[in-house]
Amino acid sequence: MTAGQQPEISLCQFQSEGFVAVPQFLRGEELAELQRHVNRFITQIVPDLPSEDVFYEDRTNRDSLKQIQRMGHHDPWFHRLFTSGRFRMLAETLLQGPVTPRNLQYFNKPARMGQPTPAHQDGFYFMLDPCDAVTMWFALDRVDEENGCVRYIPGSHRRGMRPHARTNTLGFSQGIVDYPTEEDRVREFPVPASPGDLLVHDAMTIHRADGNRSHDRSRRALGFVYYSQRAREDLAAHQEYQQRLKAELKSAGRI
Numbered sequence: 001m002t003a004g005q006q007p008e009i010s011l012c013q014f015q016s017e018g019f020v021a022v023p024q025f026l027r028g029e030e031l032a033e034l035q036r037h038v039n040r041f042i043t044q045i046v047p048d049l050p051s052e053d054v055f056y057e058d059r060t061n062r063d064s065l066k067q068i069q070r071m072g073h074h075d076p077w078f079h080r081l082f083t084s085g086r087f088r089m090l091a092e093t094l095l096q097g098p099v100t101p102r103n104l105q106y107f108n109k110p111a112r113m114g115q116p117t118p119a120h121q122d123g124f125y126f127m128l129d130p131c132d133a134v135t136m137w138f139a140l141d142r143v144d145e146e147n148g149c150v151r152y153i154p155g156s157h158r159r160g161m162r163p164h165a166r167t168n169t170l171g172f173s174q175g176i177v178d179y180p181t182e183e184d185r186v187r188e189f190p191v192p193a194s195p196g197d198l199l200v201h202d203a204m205t206i207h208r209a210d211g212n213r214s215h216d217r218s219r220r221a222l223g224f225v226y227y228s229q230r231a232r233e234d235l236a237a238h239q240e241y242q243q244r245l246k247a248e249l250k251s252a253g254r255i
């Protein structure tokens with residue numbers, strides 16, 4: 001596939017299952033270039049980021065980097081990647097209309113210490129009406145059940161918002177309170193990925209991930225969040241939640 005071409009994406013599968021996997025969305029030199037810029041961002045930009053935009057499993061250990069927020073805001077190369085080009089085009093195809101690029105995140109689960117991601121629906125964090133948004137999860141490492149691949153509940157995006165409550169997980173402050181039900185257990189579907197693969201999920205799709213049980217493999221990914229321009233964001237409520245969370249995490253010494 002050459003730059004500018006979109007792979008065959010199943011809109012139908014995305015709409016019925018609430019997620020779709022796109023193998024090798026980037027490969028070859030495009031993937032290598034992205035990997036180089038991720039490394040550059042971590043070595044050159046992360047040290048100067050505000051503490052609310054960079055999370056560690058253990059704040060005293062720089063090798064335990066687990067999450068970066070707003071990468072597109074902090075660096076022009078990632079701003080371009082996020083706001084123009086193939087990721088945004090795919091979001092517009094899947095959401096069937098113009099989108100607003102909202103957040104570009106880095107997710108890692110460092111070997112042995114990466115914590116589980118609680119089951120959640122992104123829409124609960126986003127506070128949108130209607131809840132029309134997608135998250136694209138782009139694998140930077142080989143990801144499988146041992147190092148914590150993403151697990152989806154197919155069709156859950158059509159069954160409304162489940163009750164969420166505060167968790168103790170840094171970076172995923174809300175989780176579904178009654179997860180897993182017996183039905184969740186049966187339906188949960190693990191999605192392993194290789195570097196360059198892209199998973200795209202609807203903001204209402206329930207997903208989670210185990211911790212990283214491997215001894216020496218990181219589990220790095222980028223998360224691209226796009227809102228449909230049909231969606232109205234409750235900005236005041238969102239900002240208030242973020243401010244409160246930041247204050248709480250700071251006073252607990254976690255960021």
Ligand SMILES: O=C(O)CCC(=O)C(=O)O
Binds near residue numbers: 208
């Ligand atoms: O990387 C993970 O464990 C989960 C990421 C996630 O929840 C998301 O991309 O919406």
